[in-house]
Amino acid sequence: MPRANTQVAAHQRHKKVLQRTQGHRGKRHTNYKVAHESMMHALRYATDHRRERKGDFRRLWIIRINAAARLHGLSYSRLINGLRRAGVEIDRKMLADLAVREPEAFAGLAARAKVG
Numbered sequence: 001m002p003r004a005n006t007q008v009a010a011h012q013r014h015k016k017v018l019q020r021t022q023g024h025r026g027k028r029h030t031n032y033k034v035a036h037e038s039m040m041h042a043l044r045y046a047t048d049h050r051r052e053r054k055g056d057f058r059r060l061w062i063i064r065i066n067a068a069a070r071l072h073g074l075s076y077s078r079l080i081n082g083l084r085r086a087g088v089e090i091d092r093k094m095l096a097d098l099a100v101r102e103p104e105a106f107a108g109l110a111a112r113a114k115v116g
Contacts (some may be wrong), residue, residue, distance in 0.1 A: 064099050065092060065096050073113075074114065090109070
């Protein structure tokens with residue numbers, strides 16, 4: 001059987017995995033076999049948590065909008081419904097940003113939501 005000539009490629013592949021697992025504990029960053037498994041799990045968690053983060057931010061925006069809306073005598077749902085009826089197309093991210101950074105502008109939107 002001929003000798004395999006994959007030493008350089010294998011070494012580079014192992015090095016890449018070990019670099020990706022540098023912060024892991026124990027054998028998870030020194031032993032290739034364990035490090036590879038650790039890396040695969042870490043990448044899977046990264047994918048899942050990237051998706052989760054979108055929901056986390058939406059929840060945060062809704063909490064901020066609700067708090068600001070209540071200062072103007074509205075609940076979150078009435079504010080959103082009022083804005084929709086008034087024809088104001090603004091997403092929750094921008095609404096939350098207005099509520100925190102520009103309370104006067106948010107107050108104007110809340111007034112339109114009460115009317116609309």
